[in-house]
Amino acid sequence: MNYCSHCGSSALSHKMPPGDNRLRIVCGDCGKVHYENPRIITGCLPLWDGKVLLCRRAIEPMLGFWNVPGGFLENGERVEDGAAREVREEARASVKILGVHTIFTLTGFHHVYVHFLGELVDGRFGVGEESSECRLFAEEEIPWEDMAFQSSIFTLKKYFEDRKEGAQRAHLGAW
Ligand SMILES: [Zn+2]
Structure with missing residues (x-):
């Protein structure tokens, strides 16, 4: 994933959201967490x-x-x-x-x-x-x-x- 599917920003990085226990792809602009599951x-x-x-x-x-x-x-x-x-x-x-x-x-x-x-x-x-x-x-x-x-x-x-x-x-x- 290169762009946020929610706002189009390219400011994506791996972060651990509050209360989570894994790294997720998070948009640095809109804050959307992009979960990836099987x-x-x-x-x-x-x-x-x-x-x-x-x-x-x-x-x-x-x-x-x-x-x-x-x-x-x-x-x-x-x-x-x-x-x-x-x-x-x-x-x-x-x-x-x-x-x-x-x-x-x-x-x-x-x-x-x-x-x-x-x-x-x-x-x-x-x-x-x-x-x-x-x-x-x-x-x-x-x-x-x-x-x-x-x-x-x-x-x-x-x-x-x-x-x-x-x-x-x-x-x-x-x-
Ligand atoms: Zn976004």
Whole structure:
């Protein structure tokens, strides 16, 4: 941030506001405190016929790598609706959200991933604009070496572990 979004001043510096316990970006002219907090990435692992649907990224970062469909939550959007929207956009598929599966904090990048499990409504899917390929994978077919993000690896591992135990629960992870 180079300019204050409140008054346009360039007199920004890191200061600890009264009563706070962290340095914040504070405008030296209007006094506005610009808080910076983690962003939420919402996604869904779509299930169908014993397989999971993954998308190959057609965009940076990690272009060409496989991923659980997901993206930034929009303002005013429920996190579960955002997950279903991302599946629609990236895989041209409709999912019924089954429940929260993983919450994964990427501490260094200030991102929090919320991944749901979902079931494809009719088994149909395509390839969205941000994907170069979408396909269903059985557990033994997962391209573990070509996964884009730790959050997706965590989500897949926990899904297959749970399935072996016949369990469905939410998992916390971090990297
Ligand atoms: Zn200002």
